[in-house]
Amino acid sequence: MTKKKKILRRKHDPFFRYIYAIPANTRTLLRLAQRKNAELRRMLFSVDMDSLQLIPGSFSNVKEWGQSDLAFKARIKGGPEIFVGILLEHKSYRESDVLSQIYRYTFEVMQNKGATDFGWLPTKAIIIYNGQSGWDPLAEFRIKYRGQFNGRELPFECVLVNLADIPDAACLKEPNVEAAVGALVMKHAFDADGLRSIVDKLTEMLSRLENGARATLAEKIVVYLNEYLDEEVVEELRMRMSIGQALGIKTAGDRLRAAERAAVRRGRKRGLAQGLEQGIEQERKKNEAASLARDAKMAEYLRSIGVSDENVATMLAIK
Numbered sequence: 001m002t003k004k005k006k007i008l009r010r011k012h013d014p015f016f017r018y019i020y021a022i023p024a025n026t027r028t029l030l031r032l033a034q035r036k037n038a039e040l041r042r043m044l045f046s047v048d049m050d051s052l053q054l055i056p057g058s059f060s061n062v063k064e065w066g067q068s069d070l071a072f073k074a075r076i077k078g079g080p081e082i083f084v085g086i087l088l089e090h091k092s093y094r095e096s097d098v099l100s101q102i103y104r105y106t107f108e109v110m111q112n113k114g115a116t117d118f119g120w121l122p123t124k125a126i127i128i129y130n131g132q133s134g135w136d137p138l139a140e141f142r143i144k145y146r147g148q149f150n151g152r153e154l155p156f157e158c159v160l161v162n163l164a165d166i167p168d169a170a171c172l173k174e175p176n177v178e179a180a181v182g183a184l185v186m187k188h189a190f191d192a193d194g195l196r197s198i199v200d201k202l203t204e205m206l207s208r209l210e211n212g213a214r215a216t217l218a219e220k221i222v223v224y225l226n227e228y229l230d231e232e233v234v235e236e237l238r239m240r241m242s243i244g245q246a247l248g249i250k251t252a253g254d255r256l257r258a259a260e261r262a263a264v265r266r267g268r269k270r271g272l273a274q275g276l277e278q279g280i281e282q283e284r285k286k287n288e289a290a291s292l293a294r295d296a297k298m299a300e301y302l303r304s305i306g307v308s309d310e311n312v313a314t315m316l317a318i319k
Contacts, residue, residue, distance in 0.1 A: 013069060016090040016128070018220055019182035020070055023052040026088065028179035030126070032170055033161045040159045043124050047084060051075040055085070055109060071109045073121055085110035085121030087156075090128045092189065094135050098127060099154065106156050123156040130163040132190040163187040168198060177205050178217055185221055223298070 020026045027049050034041045055071040070088040075081060087105055091098060102125045110121040129135060138160055145153060163186055171187075174180035184202060188195035206214050303309070 013090055013092075015182070015220060016186065017070060019178060020088060021054060022178075023054060023072065025176065025179035025182065026070070026072065027052060028174060028176040029128075029183055030161075032166050032174065032180070032183060033163075035167070035170060036165045037159070037161060040126070040161060043126075043157055043159050046077055047086070047124070048075045048077045052086070071105065073110075083121055085123045087123055087125040088128055089125060091131065092129075092186075093131050094137075096137075098137050099141060099158070102127075102156060102158065103154075125156050125158040127158065127160045128163065129160060130186040130189055134162070134164075136160050172198075172201050172205065177208050178213070181205055181217065181221070 020029060030040065030044065030049070034044070052072050052074045055073055069090050072086040072088075073083045074086055075083055085106075087102060087110065089098065089102055089105070095101075102123075106123045106125070107120070110123045127137065138158060142153065163183060166183055166187060168184065168187075171180040171184045181202065184198065185195075188198070206218060209217065
């Protein structure tokens with residue numbers, strides 16, 4: 001009898017917060033989602049999305065940890081300066097208490113601190129879902145409580161956005177690379193074949209970023225994929241993306257080869273064999289120290305988000 005594969009509950013929230021704590025990236029994500037989501041279009045129709053501001057109390061100083069996901073405030077179009085709160089609550093698997101969570105955030109996070117009359121922001125909540133199967137907590141709620149309430153059923157507006165409904169083609173053409181790559185990676189987090197099919201295009205998108213931004217985002221993707229995706233997909237990405245070259249991340253091998261080339265150039269210039277040997281050794285020591293420091297920092301981060309020591313060691317062994 002074939003053993004049933006255990007379904008892993010993978011928490012992708014740190015990656016989600018890292019990408020979409022930037023208002024411009026959230027605007028892009030919601031614009032892409034509105035293409036096939038009429039309810040989201042209706043909810044945001046009156047909101048001036050260009051005025052989107054992060055509410056800083058909803059995440060920690062490093063942008064990746066926190067009790068809630070992401071909270072923003074934005075102006076209503078036209079008229080006086082009226083603000084609403086926009087809450088993004090990310091889920092990578094079904095949670096039966098998600099509406100209760102949003103209810104708590106509505107009162108704990110959505111505070112209009114500059115107001116003299118109302119100290120709260122009317123909340124528009126958006127559940128971002130990237131799980132393995134279809135899920136609609138709002139539909140479940142209405143079935144369970146149908147007929148028991150008059151008027152609105154929840155003390156906040158709420159819409160579900162399933163990343164599976166955002167077309168790959170729209171992401172691949174999106175000028176905001178960071179936001180689009182984030183959506184693609186999370187959309188295919190449980191879909192090895194789907195992710196493998198867009199590796200080349202994903203690499204091309206990343207190549208449009210400035211080197212520093214590309215390397216930072218690539219590092220986040222690698223950490224995210226290594227912990228949460230099937231091992232063969234991670235290996236495929238490593239080979240196809242050529243992390244050290246296409247993504248701008250210098251592996252140990254890349255650093256050693258660069259050191260040797262730099263030492264050869266210096267040795268030729270001086271015309272001394274001794275200079276060649278000394279240059280190689282100095283560069284090797286320098287880059288070994290940099291590699292150890294980077295690995296220590298990466299290990300510290302992985303452990304802080306709950307990655308086991310065994311998986312940390314496996315990730316650091318991939319060079």
